[in-house]
Structure formats: C-alpha cells, structure tokens
Amino acid sequence: MIQVENLVKHYAHVRAVDGVSFSVARGEIFGLLGPNGAGKTTTIRMMMDILKPDSGTIQIMGQPASEAVKSRIGYLPEERGLYRNFKLLECLTYLGALKGMPRKAARQRAEALLERVGLEEYAQRKIKELSKGMAQKAQFVATIVHDPELLIMDEPFQGLDPVNTELLKTILREEQDRGKTIILSTHNMNQVEELCQRILLIDHGQVVLYGSLDEIKARYAEHAVLLECEALPASLSGVRRIEPVDHAYQLILEPDSSPQAILRQLVAADAGVRRFEVVLPPLEQIFITVVEGNR
Amino acid sequence: MRTILLVAAQELIVNLRRPGYIIMTLLIPALGVIALLVGSVFGGEVGDFFKTHLAINQKPMGYVDHSGLLSAEQSSYKELFIPYRDESAAREALLAHDIRSYFVLPADYVQTGKVIVYGLGGGFSTFVDADESKLRDFLVEQLIAGRVEPAIQERVREPMKVEPITLSEKGEVSTESPFSWIADFVVPYVFSILFVITLFTTSGFLLEGVSEEKEGRIIEILLSSIKPTELLAGKILGLGAVGLIQVAVWISAGALLLGAAVALFTMTGVLNLSLSTVILGLIYFVLGYLLYATLFAVSGSMGTTQRESQQIASIFSLAAAIPWMTVGFMFADPNIPLAVVLSYIPLTSPVMMVIRLGFGRVPGGQILVSLAILMVSIVFVLWAGAKIFRMSLLMYGKRPSLRDLVRAFKEA
Numbered sequence: 179m180i181q182v183e184n185l186v187k188h189y190a191h192v193r194a195v196d197g198v199s200f201s202v203a204r205g206e207i208f209g210l211l212g213p214n215g216a217g218k219t220t221t222i223r224m225m226m227d228i229l230k231p232d233s234g235t236i237q238i239m240g241q242p243a244s245e246a247v248k249s250r251i252g253y254l255p256e257e258r259g260l261y262r263n264f265k266l267l268e269c270l271t272y273l274g275a276l277k278g279m280p281r282k283a284a285r286q287r288a289e290a291l292l293e294r295v296g297l298e299e300y301a302q303r304k305i306k307e308l309s310k311g312m313a314q315k316a317q318f319v320a321t322i323v324h325d326p327e328l329l330i331m332d333e334p335f336q337g338l339d340p341v342n343t344e345l346l347k348t349i350l351r352e353e354q355d356r357g358k359t360i361i362l363s364t365h366n367m368n369q370v371e372e373l374c375q376r377i378l379l380i381d382h383g384q385v386v387l388y389g390s391l392d393e394i395k396a397r398y399a400e401h402a403v404l405l406e407c408e409a410l411p412a413s414l415s416g417v418r419r420i421e422p423v424d425h426a427y428q429l430i431l432e433p434d435s436s437p438q439a440i441l442r443q444l445v446a447a448d449a450g451v452r453r454f455e456v457v458l459p460p461l462e463q464i465f466i467t468v469v470e471g472n473r
Numbered sequence: 474m475r476t477i478l479l480v481a482a483q484e485l486i487v488n489l490r491r492p493g494y495i496i497m498t499l500l501i502p503a504l505g506v507i508a509l510l511v512g513s514v515f516g517g518e519v520g521d522f523f524k525t526h527l528a529i530n531q532k533p534m535g536y537v538d539h540s541g542l543l544s545a546e547q548s549s550y551k552e553l554f555i556p557y558r559d560e561s562a563a564r565e566a567l568l569a570h571d572i573r574s575y576f577v578l579p580a581d582y583v584q585t586g587k588v589i590v591y592g593l594g595g596g597f598s599t600f601v602d603a604d605e606s607k608l609r610d611f612l613v614e615q616l617i618a619g620r621v622e623p624a625i626q627e628r629v630r631e632p633m634k635v636e637p638i639t640l641s642e643k644g645e646v647s648t649e650s651p652f653s654w655i656a657d658f659v660v661p662y663v664f665s666i667l668f669v670i671t672l673f674t675t676s677g678f679l680l681e682g683v684s685e686e687k688e689g690r691i692i693e694i695l696l697s698s699i700k701p702t703e704l705l706a707g708k709i710l711g712l713g714a715v716g717l718i719q720v721a722v723w724i725s726a727g728a729l730l731l732g733a734a735v736a737l738f739t740m741t742g743v744l745n746l747s748l749s750t751v752i753l754g755l756i757y758f759v760l761g762y763l764l765y766a767t768l769f770a771v772s773g774s775m776g777t778t779q780r781e782s783q784q785i786a787s788i789f790s791l792a793a794a795i796p797w798m799t800v801g802f803m804f805a806d807p808n809i810p811l812a813v814v815l816s817y818i819p820l821t822s823p824v825m826m827v828i829r830l831g832f833g834r835v836p837g838g839q840i841l842v843s844l845a846i847l848m849v850s851i852v853f854v855l856w857a858g859a860k861i862f863r864m865s866l867l868m869y870g871k872r873p874s875l876r877d878l879v880r881a882f883k884e885a
Contacts, residue, residue: 190876228696245700253697259690264487275479276698320694 179204179328179359180225185234187220187383194220195231196383202361202376207354209374209391210363213469217383218363219256222330226253238328249278252326254334256363258317262306266297266316269305270323277324284323291319295345310337318346322353329353329360335369347373367462379465381472387464395458398467402430402457403437408450414443428457476699480707481714488678488715497674498719501667502726509733534608535563535575540582543615550611567593576608588612665827667723668754672761672823673790675716676769679708683773684782692866701863709766716762720755750830753840757830760844761823763851765789767858774865775873792820796828807832816843819850 180202187195195217202208212218223229225236227243236243239250261269267288274284292298295315300308308316314337321329334350335343350360350373362374370377371391379387387394406426414420416435421428429440437456444451459467488494535555536543543556555572557563563575574592579585588608610630617626638646686692695704768789776782796815803812807829815825816835822843829835865873 223693226697228693248697251697253694255690255693255697257690257693260694261691262685262689272479272483273694273698276476276695278475 179239180361181235181237182221182225183235183237185221185224185236186232187217187224187229188232189220193383195224195380198234198380198383198385200378200385200388202359204359205354205357206375207350207360207362207373209370209377210361210380211365211367211370211377211387211465212380216380218380219332220383221380222253222255222332222361222363225330226251249324250327252321252324252329252331254317254321254329254331256332260305260313260316260320262304264305265302266305266308267292267301270316270320273320274323277326279324287325288319288323291323292316294349295319295342311339311342314338315342315346318349322349327358329358330363331360332363333365334362335364335366367460367465371461377461379468381469386468386472391461394464395461398459398464400430400457400459401433402428403440404428404453404455404457405444405451406453407444408452411444411447411449414440416440416443426453477703477707477710480699480704481711484682484708484711485714487682488675488712489718491678494674494678494715494719497670498722501723502730505726505730509730512734532571532573535566535572537563537575537577539580540578542578542582544618548611548614548618550607550614553607554611564591567591583616662828662831665754665824665831668720668758668827669793669824671716671719671723672758672765673793674719675712675762676765676786678715679712679766680769680773680782680786681779682708682712683770684776684779687774687776687866688778696866701866702859705767705770705859705862708770709763712766713759713762716758720758724751753830754827756844757823757826757847760847760851764819764823764847764854765793767851767854771858771861771865774862789820793824795821796825799825800828803828803832808835813839817846819847822847 180200182201183199185195185198186193198217198221210218210221220229224231225238225243227245227248238247241247261272264272267285270288270292271281271285274288275281277284279287289298289301292301295318297312297315297319300312300316305313305316318334321331321334329350331350335346338346347369350362354360360373362370364370374391376390377387377394378385404423404426405428410420410427414429416432416439418430418432421430431437431440437454441451441454444454533553533555535557537557537560543554548554555566557566557575560577563572563577566572567575570593574590576591577589579587579589582588613629614626617629621629686695699707769786772786772789773779773782775785796812799809799811799815802809812825812829815821816829816839826835826840826843861873861878864877
C-alpha cells in the first residue's frame with residue numbers, strides 16, 4: 179500500500195527527516211511513533227504531498243504522492259479544526275466534495291456517519307456550538323466521509339472520553355475489516371499495543387525501531403517468566419532470582435537458561451502451574467529505553 | 474479546475490450570507506432611494522424647513538452710520554437693517570436681543586472701507602454677519618443709489634448670470650444641461666469611492682477567510698485535498714464574484730435612481746457617464762482586485778492571528794489610500810505629474826486611475842502603460858504570493874521571517 183524509500187527533508191540546517199524507509203501493507207494498522215519533534219509530522223506531510231521531500235521516494239497505492247492519490251486518503255492531522263461558523267453537515271459535505279465526491283453522495287455518507295457516532299441531532303448545528311468531544315468526533319467523521327482506502331490519523335483519540343475512544347477504536351477496526359489500511363500516530367502506547375500490528379519508531383528524523391509489534395517486544399524481552407502456581411519448588415536451576423509480583427512470581431532467568439527448561443522443571447515438580455508466560459516489556463518501556471538510549 | 478470551482482462556489486455562498494455584506498450592498502441603494510423620496514415628496518418644503526429652523530439668526534441687523542451715506546428707508550433691504558442714532562442705543566438693542574448684531578460705519582468709511590461689526594456670543598457669529606452677502610449688497614446699493622441708472626445698479630448688484638454652453642469636438646453646441654458637471658465628476662467620483670469600498674471589502678473577506686482557516690487549523694485538512702495554488706485561486710475567484718455582484722447591484726441601482734431623478738426633477742443630461750469610462754473602471758476594478766486580493770490572501774496566510782494578518786495587510790491599504798490625498802490638487806488639473814506617477818505604481822494605480830477617469834480625459838498612452846505595468850505586477854504577485862502562501866500556511870505560532878520568505882522562493 180505504501181512504500182517509502184530513503185526519505186530526506188531539511189529545514190534550514192536541521193535534518194528533520196533523515197533517510198527514513200518503511201512500507202505499510204494493505205489492510206494493516208501501522209503505528210508511526212516517535213517523541214515530539216522526531217519527524218513524524220514532516221514524514222506524514224510529505225506522504226500527503228503537502229511538503230516536498232529533498233530526496234527519496236514515496237509510493238502510495240503504486241503511485242507517487244499526488245492529487246489523484248490524495249482523494250483516496252483520509253487525513254486527520256495533529257493541528258486540526260473545522261469551520262466554526264459552518265453547520266456540521268454543510269462542512270462535512272464540503273470536505274467530502276473537495277475529495278471528489280458528488281455533493282449529494284457526500285451528504286448522504288456524512289449523515290450516515292453522524293448517526294454512527296451519535297451526532298445526527300447536531301447535523302444542522304454550527305460547529306462552534308459543539309462540545310470539544312463532539313467536535314473531535316466530527317473531525318473523525320470528516321476524515322472518513324469520502325470512504326478512503328488509506329487513513330492517516332495523528333492522535334485520533336485526543337480529547338475523547340473512554341466511551342467515545344472505544345467507539346472510534348471500534349470504527350477503526352471495522353474499517354480494517356473492510357480492507358482499509360490505517361496509519362496511526364499517537365503517544366499513547368496502550369492504544370498502539372491494542373490496535374497496531376506493526377510499528378515504526380522515529381527519533382531525530384531516523385528510524386530506530388521498525389517491524390512487527392510482537393517481534394519488537396520479544397527483542398526487548400527481559401529474559402524472565404511470570405509464574406502463578408500452587409507450590410513454588412524449593413529450587414529451580416537456571417533461575418537467577420525470584421521476585422514476588424502480586425499473587426505471582428517473576429522469575430529472572432540465567433542467560434543460558436530458557437522458559438521451556440523452567441516449565442519442564444515445574445511440571446516435574448508437580449508445582450500446580452496456573453499461569454506461565456514469558457514476560458514482555460510494555461511498548462511504553464521499549465519506547466523510553468530506545469529514545470533515551472538515542473540521546 | 475473542479476476543486477477551484479468548488480472552493481469558489483463555497484466562498485461565494487459563505488460570503489453572500491455575511492450580514493455585513495448584505496447590509497453594505499443594500500444600504501447604499503437604500504440611501505439613494507430615501508434621498509430621492511425625500512426630494513420628490515417634500516421638494517422645496519425641505520429647503521424652507523432648513524431655512525426656517527436651521528438659519529443662524531433671523532433677527533435684523535442694526536447699524537450706526539457716522540458717514541451719512543446710508544438711508545435704509547429708501548432701501549429694498551429696510552426690513553433687514555435697522556438704523557440707530559448712536560452706538561449706545563444699538564448696543565442696548567443688541568443686549569436686549571432685538572437685533573442679532575450691529576455695524577458701525579466710521580466717518581471715513583468711503584476712504585477706508587472699514588466697517589466695525591458688533592455681535593454677541595463669540596467671534597464666529599460676528600464674522601458670519603460681517604461676511605454676509607446681504608450686508609455687502611446693502612452697502613453696494615447705498616453707495617451707488619441715485620448715482621447710476623437702475624439697470625446698472627442691478628448689474629452692479631449681480632454682475633453675471635452664467636449660462637454654460639459646451640461645444641462638442643466638432644464645434645457643435647451641446648445640449649447638455651448645466652447639471653452635466655454632476656455626470657462629469659460627481660458620478661464617477663462616487664463610483665470610485667464605491668469601487669474602493671468593494672475592493673477592500675472583498676479583499677478583507679479574503680484575508681479574514683484565510684486567517685480563519687489558518688487560526689482554526691482547517692488549512693492542513695484542506696491542503697490534504699487540494700493544492701495551495703488551487704485554494705488561493707478558488708478563493709480569489711469566489712470573492713471576486715462576491716465583489717462584482719456588489720458592484721453590479723450598485724451600478725444597476727445607481728442607473729435606476731438617476732433615471733428616476735431625471736424623470737422626477739426634469740433634469741436632463743445628468744447621466745452622461747461614458748461607456749468607455751465604465752468599462753475602464755471595471756477593468757481597473759478586476760485588476761486592482763486581483764492584485765489586492767492576492768496580497769491580502771498572502772497577508773492572511775502570514776499572520777499567526779487575524780489581527781496580525783490585518784496589520785500586515787494595512788501596509789497595502791495605506792498605499793491604496795495615497796491617491797485620495799491628491800484629489801484636492803486634481804480639481805485644477807487631473808493630469809498633474811504626481812497623479813501620473815501614481816497611475817503607474819501598481820499599488821496606487823487602480824484607485825488613482827479610477828479617480829482620474831472621473832475627473833476627465835486621461836491620455837490613452839498613460840492608460841495603456843498603467844494597465845501593462847499593473848498586469849505584469851499581478852503576474853509577479855500571483856507567482857510570488859502562491860509560494861509564500863504555500864509556505865506560510867503551515868507555520869503555526871510564528872510569522873515567517875525574511876529568511877523563510879527567501880527560502881520559499883528557492884524551494885517552491
């Protein structure tokens with residue numbers, strides 16, 4: 179769906195994006211992550227053809243970033259807003275029409291989406307009369323009103339309560355089920371873990387992590403297992419130390435040991451294992467480790 | 474092209490609904506209708522009303538004559554001027570408000586021409602009396618009474634009743650009425666004022682719109698759908714149509730009102746605005762609009778807030794106001810060198826030329842040079858403006874520096 183090769187962009191003497199390459203497959207939810215000022219927004223703007231790269235190539239749906247491709251993309255930027263003095267439905271229809279939809283079709287689709295997010299009663303209200311949460315949902319609708327094949331969303335859940343956050347996540351999953359590709363940029367790592375299959379982490383304009391979420395987490399695993407059992411054996415070979423965690427134990431393994439070897443010992447000792455899992459670090463921990471290590 | 478037209482249509486719809494625009498567009502013709510109705514219904518009564526209620530002071534004027542020249546009893550002005558035997562009597566009458574003022578003719582009046590005027594309540598009312606034409610007429614009448622025949626007396630009092638006759642280029646006598654100066658000057662002059670109002674109203678809307686889109690963070694969403702140049706072109710086109718509609722309403726209303734005025738007051742030749750002046754006026758309007766609209770749109774994109782954008786744009790508004798400052802000199806000669814120079818400078822030429830066209834004949838060569846410079850400037854401003862517009866739109870919270878502007882030209 180997207181193929182980015184060796185993208186470079188300078189601002190004066192700052193190399194905002196420095197040789198970034200990645201690809202996004204059709205139908206996946208892809209996390210574009212990075213600390214503030216890492217180059218995410220510049221990368222997205224180049225993908226949207228709002229900024230021109232100094233060098234490198236971008237292929238979206240097999241074509242260079244262009245006006246023709248733009249109409250097939252739904253873009254929710256970080257800096258966003260809607261016409262405050264427009265009526266909600268009028269604004270959504272206009273934005274749909276700008277994306278190439280006939281006005282009537284844009285209006286019908288906007289009405290259906292407003293109903294889906296519970297804003298149908300506000301269709302004829304001016305946008306300035308909407309609450310912050312409602313405006314965020316309206317903004318989300320504006321992004322998908324033209325039924326795009328690719329969604330690029332920068333902090334889509336910003337300013338939403340948990341109920342509405344869940345609603346939008348459900349809609350995103352539905353869009354994925356319909357074969358849509360989604361690029362999600364957020365600082366909320368829980369949301370990334372929940373929604374994304376693969377991620378790209380940029381720092382100082384360069385790629386520092388890229389791949390499937392499971393692979394990356396496994397790469398940063400602490401070589402430990404979490405164990406919940408009826409009776410902990412008195413001795414377990416290959417375990418450096420044992421730390422109690424709530425109603426369980428975290429077993430820190432020797433470098434030459436493996437989770438399989440520990441599990442075999444537990445079964446042999448008839449420990450009554452209720453839970454046994456390899457400890458994977460949360461993505462947030464990996465993010466902090468990588469970004470701080472990059473400083 | 475489709476997106477340009479979409480943006481233009483949206484701008485047209487949004488701005489035609491603006492209360493400020495509707496009021497302004499309808500107010501000017503409404504004022505004309507009111508003026509016409511007042512004039513036709515009340516006619517001379519209105520003039521009488523003003524004479525009766527707003528005249529400075531209707532009381533007669535007293536005088537003390539030490540020169541022995543005056544004799545009000547035989548004068549046609551005897552009700553306006555009352556003689557007093559001495560100054561104390563005149564002063565008493567003034568303080569009793571029997572008279573509005575009095576004047577004293579010294580014994581050597583004929584030699585010196587000196588007239589001393591006494592009045593109450595400040596210098597201005599005293600001065601007005603001293604300058605009043607009736608007093609002058611009274612003195613002239615008294616000076617020549619019995620010395621020349623009555624017909625000469627009448628001519629001395631009113632030496633001329635001008636009957637203007639205009640000759641055409643072929644030397645034929647024109648049938649234009651004495652009111653034709655209204656057509657030659659006032660109508661185009663008023664038109665030029667309205668032209669400037671429209672020019673800056675629509676350009677102002679453009680600035681406001683761009684500024685609002687930037688401040689409201691809508692711009693990046695728009696740019697994900699269309700090119701900045703398309704956005705700029707759509708806005709200029711849409712708001713240009715808004716301005717032209719306003720001008721069309723005003724011209725139509727003006728033509729109807731003048732037609733009605735001609736019928737009501739049997740004035741002839743009042744509407745003598747030449748077609749070429751109207752066409753040239755419209756050409757300058759369109760070109761002036763293109764120049765200012767682009768400059769205002771770019772100003773809108775450069776400011777971080779609407780107020781800041783307006784401050785940037787005020788530089789251009791100030792330039793457009795310069796031609797108005799020269800109007801006083803142009804009554805004598807509409808082709809003074811300053812006016813000619815200002816007709817060539819792109820920022821002043823649209824307004825300057827519309828004013829000059831109103832004043833009279835502008836050499837064709839000057840019009841051509843002025844239009845050529847203006848058109849070249851518009852091409853440059855559109856080219857440069859589009860680059861700055863593109864760069865400035867995404868700069869939030871910071872105004873582009875000179876270095877940023879230079880970079881915009883290099884990169885875009």
